[in-house]
Amino acid sequence: MKTRISERFNRLKRENRTAFIPYIMAGDPSLEKTRDVVLLFEECGADIVELGVPFSDPLADGPTIQRASERSLQNGTTLRKVIALVQDLRRTTQIPLVLMTYFNPVFKYGVESFITDAVRAGVDGVIIPDLPPDEAKEFIRFSGKTGLDTIFLLAPTSTEDRVKKVAHASSGFIYYVSITGITGSSLLLDGSMEILLSNIRKHTGKPIAVGFGVSTPEEASAVAGMADGVIVGSAIVKRLFETPDALKDFLIRLREAIKQHRTL
Amino acid sequence: MYGGRFAPETLMPALHELEEAYLSSKKDKDFQRELVHLQKTYIGRPTPLYFAGRLTEHLGGARIYLKREDLAHTGAHKINNALGQVLLAKKMGKKRVIAETGAGQHGVATATAAALAGLECEIYMGTEDMERQALNVFRMLLLGSKVTEVPVGSRTLKDAINEALRDWTTNVRTTHYVLGTVFGPHPFPVMVRDFQSVIGREARKQILAAEGRLPDYLIACVGGGSNAMGLFYEFLGDAAKMIGVEAGGRGIESGEHAARFAGGSIGIFQGCKSYLLQDEDGNVLGTHSVSAGLDYASIGPEHPFLRDEGRVRYTYANDEEALAAFGLLSRMEGIIPALESAHAVAEVIKLAPTLSRETVIIVNLSGRGDKDVQQVAKIKGIEL
Numbered sequence: 006m007k008t009r010i011s012e013r014f015n016r017l018k019r020e021n022r023t024a025f026i027p028y029i030m031a032g033d034p035s036l037e038k039t040r041d042v043v044l045l046f047e048e049c050g051a052d053i054v055e056l057g058v059p060f061s062d063p064l065a066d067g068p069t070i071q072r073a074s075e076r077s078l079q080n081g082t083t084l085r086k087v088i089a090l091v092q093d094l095r096r097t098t099q100i101p102l103v104l105m106t107y108f109n110p111v112f113k114y115g116v117e118s119f120i121t122d123a124v125r126a127g128v129d130g131v132i133i134p135d136l137p138p139d140e141a142k143e144f145i146r147f148s149g150k151t152g153l154d155t156i157f158l159l160a161p162t163s164t165e166d167r168v169k170k171v172a173h174a175s176s177g178f179i180y181y182v183s184i185t186g187i188t189g190s191s192l193l194l195d196g197s198m199e200i201l202l203s204n205i206r207k208h209t210g211k212p213i214a215v216g217f218g219v220s221t222p223e224e225a226s227a228v229a230g231m232a233d234g235v236i237v238g239s240a241i242v243k244r245l246f247e248t249p250d251a252l253k254d255f256l257i258r259l260r261e262a263i264k265q266h267r268t269l
Numbered sequence: 270m271y272g273g274r275f276a277p278e279t280l281m282p283a284l285h286e287l288e289e290a291y292l293s294s295k296k297d298k299d300f301q302r303e304l305v306h307l308q309k310t311y312i313g314r315p316t317p318l319y320f321a322g323r324l325t326e327h328l329g330g331a332r333i334y335l336k337r338e339d340l341a342h343t344g345a346h347k348i349n350n351a352l353g354q355v356l357l358a359k360k361m362g363k364k365r366v367i368a369e370t371g372a373g374q375h376g377v378a379t380a381t382a383a384a385l386a387g388l389e390c391e392i393y394m395g396t397e398d399m400e401r402q403a404l405n406v407f408r409m410l411l412l413g414s415k416v417t418e419v420p421v422g423s424r425t426l427k428d429a430i431n432e433a434l435r436d437w438t439t440n441v442r443t444t445h446y447v448l449g450t451v452f453g454p455h456p457f458p459v460m461v462r463d464f465q466s467v468i469g470r471e472a473r474k475q476i477l478a479a480e481g482r483l484p485d486y487l488i489a490c491v492g493g494g495s496n497a498m499g500l501f502y503e504f505l506g507d508a509a510k511m512i513g514v515e516a517g518g519r520g521i522e523s524g525e526h527a528a529r530f531a532g533g534s535i536g537i538f539q540g541c542k543s544y545l546l547q548d549e550d551g552n553v554l555g556t557h558s559v560s561a562g563l564d565y566a567s568i569g570p571e572h573p574f575l576r577d578e579g580r581v582r583y584t585y586a587n588d589e590e591a592l593a594a595f596g597l598l599s600r601m602e603g604i605i606p607a608l609e610s611a612h613a614v615a616e617v618i619k620l621a622p623t624l625s626r627e628t629v630i631i632v633n634l635s636g637r638g639d640k641d642v643q644q645v646a647k648i649k650g651i652e653l
Contacts, residue, residue, distance in 0.1 A: 060551075064539065065438070078552065084550060109538060109547065109551040110552070112551065114550075134277050137275075137276065137281055167281060171278065185439060185442065
């Protein structure tokens with residue numbers, strides 16, 4: 006099925022470019038602000054936007070996104086409101102939008118209702134860090150009919166069996182967790198990532214985006230040379246409360262770093 | 270269906286590896302011999318099954334037996350699981366173990382087993398629990414462990430588990446996570462139950478020796494639910510009625526409790542599907558109990574299974590009832606129970622007088638109350 010995400014990756018491939026995928030926690034500090042930031046991401050050259058859904062117990066996240074999640078919950082953000090935000094955004098932008106949420110809010114919402122409502126609102130894909138494909142049969146069955154991409158994760162610890170399983174179950178792209186750890190940890194660029202990514206590519210032709218530890222334009226550039234997409238989360242969330250120009254400047258520097266990798 | 274393996278990909282290979290290592294350890298005669306030897310010579314098993322004559326007389330009904338897990342080394346049943354997992358970690362070649370703790374008993378047990386095995390150990394504990402269980406914090410330090418405060422979220426057990434899972438995700442190659450209860454992603458619920466099932470195996474033999482028959486009732490408190498599973502498991506095929514007692518805190522209607530069955534619904538949390546105290550958007554609610562060890566938003570996934578089957582009945586005791594039971598058992602039997610175990614005793618106080626004098630109850634006295642003495646004094650307004 007043709008989705009906004011797969012069409013974007015096809016276009017990038019033709020243009021020999023790597024996707025820039027910035028992340029923001031929805032509702033931090035407010036849903037209005039998130040709306041503006043998503044449009045700013047697009048203006049600064051983002052290819053796909055990842056929208057975080059807050060959860061009380063974000064066990065895959067480091068301190069930066071934990072705090073963003075707490076702030077967002079304090080402001081009353083819910084999964085339902087994030088879906089409504091996407092619906093609102095769809096009046097102004099067609100950029101591919103991916104929700105990153107823990108599974109319990111989705112489970113409580115009802116898997117089938119969530120998928121129906123999310124697709125209707127204009128959500129293109131979901132990343133659920135505590136829902137490995139092993140537990141996602143029902144989710145995949147419902148989403149497959151709707152064209153919602155299910156983006157599963159691979160990690161440096163993944164065995165060959167897991168690589169096959171995750172690559173097979175993923176649609177849109179595969180999320181490669183660049184570090185053995187939680188979001189916002191420091192990246193180790195020692196050449197091992199290149200080997201691990203080429204191992205994954207032996208089993209799949211699906212696009213691979215790398216995230217979790219990318220925090221500087223230099224790192225983004227290095228990762229862009231190996232991957233089909235670069236995801237930047239915590240480093241952007243940290244700059245949210247600096248001046249609007251500082252965030253914009255950082256986004257443009259990331260975009261340029263990702264664009265220039267091929268000639269470096 | 271409950272349980273499952275709702276874990277980040279980084280941990281999935283480690284969970285597979287753990288399952289394989291665990292299953293092979295069950296068949297490994299040397300491993301089992303060492304475990305049994307240490308259960309006997311180090312933990313002090315079998316723990317006694319004690320007939321509580323004065324309490325029985327006082328309540329005027331069923332004959333009450335206490336399974337004395339409070340007499341196990343370190344003062345609670347937690348050591349049964351901690352020792353098993355630490356031996357397994359060593360067999361797997363791990364250099365370091367980590368654990369979460371609420372009341373501090375599992376932290377102390379893991380720190381103890383790590384000292385015995387010569388492994389590095391780090392314990393995660395919520396700020397609020399560190400304050401109310403200061404004595405156990407110092408015990409862990411004496412045992413050579415590092416204790417790391419978790420000042421986020423509700424600052425109790427669930428947040429300590431989140432932080433331990435984050436540590437495990439980061440250090441999974443060198444570290445084993447000694448999860449303290451029958452919870453989390455598979456194989457933890459099964460493995461922890463098996464390490465705890467020694468309680469029921471012993472109790473079955475002991476009651477047959479004492480009464481010449483099997484018990485009519487088994488009663489245990491349920492936080493995550495490991496002492497209850499440990500007692501119940503061996504009796505599941507028998508006729509004995511089983512009661513799990515959750516923490517009713519300040520009452521179900523107050524919202525300040527940890528009674529997952531009375532006040533929760535099915536959810537997915539910290540690796541498995543089970544009953545969960547959550548709001549309508551799927552965020553986990555804060556809990557309250559006078560006992561830190563029962564102060565947890567979810568419950569081991571085998572419990573809802575046993576409840577659905579109608580095999581185990583679940584009820585709750587509130588803070589006041591637990592405190593009253595804490596006092597009564599201390600005065601009647603000279604045994605100061607942990608506040609967790611006092612919840613099970615509170616149910617005995619309600620139930621025993623309604624039963625005949627021929628009825629036999631076994632209650633799991635899962636831990637000793639020394640750790641709670643300071644807190645109880647504080648509640649009573651007494652300065653020590």
